Amino acid sequence: MKFLIIFSDEFHGFFKSKVMFVLWIGLPMITILMHFFQPDMAEFPFSILVSIVLSAIGGTIASAMIGTSLTSEINQKVYDLFLIRPVKRITLLFAKFCAVYLCLVIAVLISLILGLLIDYCTMGGLSNTFMRTLFESLATSLAAIAISCSIGLLFGVTVSSVPVTAILSVYVGNQLSALSILPALLVDIINPLALAAIIGIIIPTILIIISSIIFIRKDF
Amino acid sequence: MVSQAYNIENFMMRYEESLEENNFQDLKFHNVTKSYKNLVALKNVSLSVRRGDIFGYIGPNGAGKTTTLKIIVGLIKDYSGEYLINNAVVSDTKSDLSKLIGYHPQDVGFQSWRTVNSALYTFGRLSGISKSELEERILFTLQFVGLQDFREIKIKYLSGGMIQKLRLAQALLNFPKLLILDEPLSGLDPTSRFQIKSLIKALAQKEITILFSSHILNDVEDIANKIGIINQGNIMKIGTPSQLQEDFQLGNIIEMIYTEDSHKCLELDVIKEVEKIENYSNTMQLIHLRADVNADEVSHTILKKIIQQKCRIRSYRFVKPSLEKVYLHYLNGEVK
Numbered sequence: 001m002k003f004l005i006i007f008s009d010e011f012h013g014f015f016k017s018k019v020m021f022v023l024w025i026g027l028p029m030i031t032i033l034m035h036f037f038q039p040d041m042a043e044f045p046f047s048i049l050v051s052i053v054l055s056a057i058g059g060t061i062a063s064a065m066i067g068t069s070l071t072s073e074i075n076q077k078v079y080d081l082f083l084i085r086p087v088k089r090i091t092l093l094f095a096k097f098c099a100v101y102l103c104l105v106i107a108v109l110i111s112l113i114l115g116l117l118i119d120y121c122t123m124g125g126l127s128n129t130f131m132r133t134l135f136e137s138l139a140t141s142l143a144a145i146a147i148s149c150s151i152g153l154l155f156g157v158t159v160s161s162v163p164v165t166a167i168l169s170v171y172v173g174n175q176l177s178a179l180s181i182l183p184a185l186l187v188d189i190i191n192p193l194a195l196a197a198i199i200g201i202i203i204p205t206i207l208i209i210i211s212s213i214i215f216i217r218k219d220f
Numbered sequence: 221m222v223s224q225a226y227n228i229e230n231f232m233m234r235y236e237e238s239l240e241e242n243n244f245q246d247l248k249f250h251n252v253t254k255s256y257k258n259l260v261a262l263k264n265v266s267l268s269v270r271r272g273d274i275f276g277y278i279g280p281n282g283a284g285k286t287t288t289l290k291i292i293v294g295l296i297k298d299y300s301g302e303y304l305i306n307n308a309v310v311s312d313t314k315s316d317l318s319k320l321i322g323y324h325p326q327d328v329g330f331q332s333w334r335t336v337n338s339a340l341y342t343f344g345r346l347s348g349i350s351k352s353e354l355e356e357r358i359l360f361t362l363q364f365v366g367l368q369d370f371r372e373i374k375i376k377y378l379s380g381g382m383i384q385k386l387r388l389a390q391a392l393l394n395f396p397k398l399l400i401l402d403e404p405l406s407g408l409d410p411t412s413r414f415q416i417k418s419l420i421k422a423l424a425q426k427e428i429t430i431l432f433s434s435h436i437l438n439d440v441e442d443i444a445n446k447i448g449i450i451n452q453g454n455i456m457k458i459g460t461p462s463q464l465q466e467d468f469q470l471g472n473i474i475e476m477i478y479t480e481d482s483h484k485c486l487e488l489d490v491i492k493e494v495e496k497i498e499n500y501s502n503t504m505q506l507i508h509l510r511a512d513v514n515a516d517e518v519s520h521t522i523l524k525k526i527i528q529q530k531c532r533i534r535s536y537r538f539v540k541p542s543l544e545k546v547y548l549h550y551l552n553g554e555v556k
Contacts, residue, residue: 081390
């Protein structure tokens with residue numbers, strides 16, 4: 001119940017502060033621009049290219065967004081009035097994580113649907129192999145964004161300077177989000193979809209738990 | 221407009237209607253110590269606040285007031301010593317604590333996108349107030365603090381005083397039994413200060429307990445029935461205002477105002493119990509009595525002299541040392 005209140009509050013905040021519009025319009029715009037300025041990639045499907053690029057951009061945005069907003073809100077003592085109420089600190093963090101993640105996932109999905117439409121029009125149809133590759137690519141992107149979000153969360157609660165949080169989140173978040181792709185590239189027998197799901201759940205869960213422990217011990 | 225917005229009677233009636241059983245009895249600190257790295261913010265602080273008390277907490281900047289209040293509301297958890305509410309150690313009773321307490325922080329931020337209404341709505345929902353009841357409570361509380369016309373305005377556009385009122389509104393929203401106010405009167409206009417002081421007194425009459433910190437000693441003197449003085453993390457003194465003044469043995473002062481034609485007609489220097497006389501003006505004297513003498517007896521002697529010498533005086537009264545004087549003496553370590 002408390003989770004839903006904070007989650008919807010965060011989501012409402014993204015709407016009110018125009019973050020949502022920037023993401024939901026900005027990322028699809030990148031897709032359109034990519035269509036016009038894409039390099040010659042022979043038969044490589046456009047939507048898969050979109051998925052790969054967006055996972056990198058989305059991951060960077062996610063980690064920076066969650067990290068900087070957490071650090072600045074902690075510095076501004078925004079959470080004091082939340083934490084004097086019967087709200088668990090882990091609920092506060094998890095709700096923020098989910099709100100940022102959902103906001104980005106929707107932006108990525110909008111962009112991907114746009115990419116699919118472009119592919120459908122240019123290729124004259126979508127094969128099963130294409131769709132499977134696309135799902136694998138999408139799962140990897142979502143896992144990468146989840147990892148980036150949780151890294152942003154960790155820096156958000158540990159670092160007290162907003163610029164430092166932003167730099168660390170962008171650098172480390174972006175680099176570590178590649179963890180969702182690496183094993184599949186190194187080991188052929190692993191199903192990339194399953195692997196992305198596992199990595200996309202395990203790493204963020206561990207990072208959220210570590211962030212929560214730090215946040216719980218923090219004095220306000 | 222102002223009187224309508226600040227109707228204490230209406231507010232108190234509504235407060236009483238919504239108040240569940242007041243289960244707060246007392247709050248105690250036993251040797252609470254809190255350090256931030258190398259800085260000791262509180263050193264073995266022991267204090268107790270009972271139901272219905274208006275506890276004024278005073279001390280210079282960085283004395284440890286806000287740290288104490290933050291421990292009480294649960295924002296600081298890492299401390300040593302014991303903190304009890306109703307004789308139960310607080311670390312085990314987090315959820316009950318938040319139902320009991322309303323907290324007005326000294327400085328707190330709000331997200332830049334928030335409106336007054338959205339802040340109160342979220343805090344109200346998190347405090348467990350139902351949606352149907354919350355709407356009416358928000359309106360009612362905003363009317364009381366005088367922010368009803370700013371309900372849909374973003375908080376970032378409000379003035380400092382208005383934000384201060386919003387902090388108070390969120391603290392009152394769940395009709396707490398223990399109200400913790402960190403500098404509630406700073407930055408407010410005189411009308412609002414008067415209103416909040418009246419509210420504090422009215423709440424205490426209904427056995428709502430108030431613990432507030434302030435730098436404005438006149439306000440503390442006006443409303444507190446118990447005062448704690450803290451300096452460098454140490455509690456210097458806790459007591460009622462009169463206890464503080466008496467314990468300090470500053471001695472009594474008699475203020476005497478003469479009529480224009482008979483100023484200083486008394487020769488009081490001959491009375492050995494009079495320590496010194498300050499001539500404030502041609503018509504006004506402050507007669508400082510020695511701390512160890514019986515003030516009533518000396519006063520009787522002085523009054524007899526007034527009659528004997530046919531002095532015409534306009535007023536004659538005992539002046540107790542102000543809280544400011546007591547406070548400064550405690551801080552300067554001149555306590556006997």
